[in-house]
Amino acid sequence: MNDRLDTLLTGWAKRSEAGPERMSVLRSRILEKVHVGGESKATIVPAVAALIPFRAKLRYAAIGAAVTAAVAIILSVREDRFQHPARGDEEGPRLALSESRAATGRRLFQELERLFPDRLRWVAESDGKVGLGVDGIPPGGARESPPVILRLVLTSREPGRAGWRAEWMTDVLVRGEDRIEVPLTPAPGSTLALWVYPLPDGAIAADTALSLHSPVRISTDVSTVMVQGTPVELAFVRAGNREYRVLQMARAL
Amino acid sequence: MDGRSDENLVDGFRESGDLRCLDELVCRHVERVRAMIYPMVLNNADADELTQEVFLRAVTGLAGFRGKSRFSTWLHRIAINTTLSFLRRKGRSPVESRENPPDSPDTAPGPGVSAETREMDAAASRALGSLSPALRSAIALTAIQGMSVKEAAAATGCLAATMYWRVHQARKILRNQLAEYF
Numbered sequence: 001m002n003d004r005l006d007t008l009l010t011g012w013a014k015r016s017e018a019g020p021e022r023m024s025v026l027r028s029r030i031l032e033k034v035h036v037g038g039e040s041k042a043t044i045v046p047a048v049a050a051l052i053p054f055r056a057k058l059r060y061a062a063i064g065a066a067v068t069a070a071v072a073i074i075l076s077v078r079e080d081r082f083q084h085p086a087r088g089d090e091e092g093p094r095l096a097l098s099e100s101r102a103a104t105g106r107r108l109f110q111e112l113e114r115l116f117p118d119r120l121r122w123v124a125e126s127d128g129k130v131g132l133g134v135d136g137i138p139p140g141g142a143r144e145s146p147p148v149i150l151r152l153v154l155t156s157r158e159p160g161r162a163g164w165r166a167e168w169m170t171d172v173l174v175r176g177e178d179r180i181e182v183p184l185t186p187a188p189g190s191t192l193a194l195w196v197y198p199l200p201d202g203a204i205a206a207d208t209a210l211s212l213h214s215p216v217r218i219s220t221d222v223s224t225v226m227v228q229g230t231p232v233e234l235a236f237v238r239a240g241n242r243e244y245r246v247l248q249m250a251r252a253l
Numbered sequence: 254m255d256g257r258s259d260e261n262l263v264d265g266f267r268e269s270g271d272l273r274c275l276d277e278l279v280c281r282h283v284e285r286v287r288a289m290i291y292p293m294v295l296n297n298a299d300a301d302e303l304t305q306e307v308f309l310r311a312v313t314g315l316a317g318f319r320g321k322s323r324f325s326t327w328l329h330r331i332a333i334n335t336t337l338s339f340l341r342r343k344g345r346s347p348v349e350s351r352e353n354p355p356d357s358p359d360t361a362p363g364p365g366v367s368a369e370t371r372e373m374d375a376a377a378s379r380a381l382g383s384l385s386p387a388l389r390s391a392i393a394l395t396a397i398q399g400m401s402v403k404e405a406a407a408a409t410g411c412l413a414a415t416m417y418w419r420v421h422q423a424r425k426i427l428r429n430q431l432a433e434y435f
């Protein structure tokens with residue numbers, strides 16, 4: 001360590017700090033913004049209709065059919081080419097998040113972003129259903145962070161046995177650095193809060209807060225840095241006569 | 254309320270929506286957050302905007318703060334990632350320091366700051382501005398914020414070996430550029 005350099009830099013930093021007047025103005029600005037921050041930044045929306053303010057519903061009702069058609073077309077194309085993992089599938093290649101799946105996700109995300117320019121927050125696919133999170137108010141500034149597909153899989157087995165099998169799975173498509181909350185299909189009240197960040201070296205950082213109510217109660221909040229496509233275990237629980245674990249994997253789109 | 258911990262304030266806001274809890278959290282941490290950001294962006298206007306963005310992101314994400322880490326750690330991570338994202342969008346070329354003029358009221362040196370110190374500070378700004386965002390962030394987090402290399406690596410999501418290299422390179426460049434002040 002170079003003490004003189006450290007001393008020089010810390011002294012510079014101290015003298016470069018904003019003065020009291022500037023800090024007072026900044027503090028007031030921030031307090032004003034955070035008081036309405038929860039409203040101006042859409043937090044979670046289970047469905048398009050629930051997110052969009054009433055006055056915009058008429059406009060979006062007109063394109064609801066187009067969205068459904070777009071998603072249906074894309075999903076049908078995907079189904080033709082890939083076997084979507086299903087309940088009961090064993091861990092391994094069937095549950096892996098492949099590059100081809102990421103490519104499909106990219107197409108889906110792009111199509112939906114065209115329909116909801118600057119408003120699409122997330123896309124979640126689970127149990128054959130697709131949910132969208134859409135802002136009612138366009139966010140300030142362009143979202144330039146690349147999108148990511150993140151897969152969560154709940155698997156179970158009899159204690160000590162090999163062969164983990166899928167109970168539930170969801171794929172979430174979201175832009176990096178956009179913190180979202182997604183309602184999950186297993187049971188009312190189950191939620192996923194997610195923040196992902198594609199790193200310069202190709203890894204993907206994720207903060208994942210999962211609250212599952214069914215088929216087993218699992219609550220976990222984990223920060224991870226993932227190699228693309230490589231599963232990491234978020235949680236492991238024993239309930240009744242079964243063991244459950246939650247796997248997470250991600251790829252950049 | 255002043256005696257309450259950050260985590261108690263977070264709980265207070267989440268349970269009752271008491272905005273005074275948010276106010277207290279902002280007031281406690283705004284200076285430190287901005288002090289973390291400024292050495293990486295070297296621009297007062299950018300530092301102000303990013304500080305505001307950090308707190309907005311934190312408020313939006315409060316529902317997901319589970320208390321597994323300290324609130325300040327969580328907040329600082331948001332600050333670092335928000336700033337790094339900003340620097341990435343501005344490109345990889347070294348950023349010219351767009352510091353306010355030396356006689357700007359909020360950066361004018363206080364009484365007792367000698368002309369030699371002012372000159373050294375200007376040279377430090379230029380030297381930091383000549384670094385790439387990655388190197389500048391590395392030296393800002395370690396030498397200025399006092400993080401260990403491993404802490405800085407974890408905060409920025411890079412390998413510790415990568416952060417060691419960045420800190421070493423940044424120090425080498427800064428020592429060369431600021432040699433006359435040692």
